[in-house]
Amino acid sequence: MSLHVFAASPGFSAEVAAEPGGGHLNACFACGACSGACPVSMAVPAYDPRKIIHMIRLGMEERLLSSDLIWYCSGCRSCVPVCPQNVGFADIMAVLRKLALKKGYVTEAQLVEKGKAAQVQRDLCVSCLTCVRVCPWGIPKIDQGGVAHIDPTECRACGICAGECPAQAIRLNRAEDERLLAACGAN
Numbered sequence: 096m097s098l099h100v101f102a103a104s105p106g107f108s109a110e111v112a113a114e115p116g117g118g119h120l121n122a123c124f125a126c127g128a129c130s131g132a133c134p135v136s137m138a139v140p141a142y143d144p145r146k147i148i149h150m151i152r153l154g155m156e157e158r159l160l161s162s163d164l165i166w167y168c169s170g171c172r173s174c175v176p177v178c179p180q181n182v183g184f185a186d187i188m189a190v191l192r193k194l195a196l197k198k199g200y201v202t203e204a205q206l207v208e209k210g211k212a213a214q215v216q217r218d219l220c221v222s223c224l225t226c227v228r229v230c231p232w233g234i235p236k237i238d239q240g241g242v243a244h245i246d247p248t249e250c251r252a253c254g255i256c257a258g259e260c261p262a263q264a265i266r267l268n269r270a271e272d273e274r275l276l277a278a279c280g281a282n
Contacts, residue, residue: 210267
């Protein structure tokens with residue numbers, strides 16, 4: 096048996112808690128309600144919200160922010176109503192994603208490549224507004240050039256816009272978590 100050594104970032108927990116959405120981090124007492132309600136953790140055993148909270152508290156910044164685990168959260172918010180401490184794990188995941196981008200652990204191009212964000216192929220877009228109408232989160236916008244744009248930092252990679260685009264101008268690569276779900280028969 097070998098020990099895995101990691102560099103701890105002592106201020107990481109405080110940094111996450113200071114961000115909008117991370118304020119209730121320290122209220123977590125690791126009851127596991129979020130893990131029990133999370134559909135992703137049911138299908139992907141490596142994804143455990145309680146473990147992720149613990150990693151934040153241990154200062155495992157590099158390991159977390161460079162991991163694909165923080166991109167597995169679908170943002171369904173199933174964890175939010177079951178938390179007795181109102182921690183808002185989905186909001187903490189959004190904080191981790193923003194920090195990963197801000198600190199250069201991942202780029203917007205890598206998000207598109209990994210299937211974690213949709214991308215508009217500008218030369219194919221006909222500005223029909225279908226993506227704007229069908230996105231439940233209001234993420235696609237029409238830019239100054241009259242073409243649809245999807246902010247990869249906000250996109251939830253649900254695939255609705257890509258599936259509904261009549262010009263097939265929106266690309267969404269298949270994500271690793273989709274492959275994991277398919278492998279366990281959950282597809």
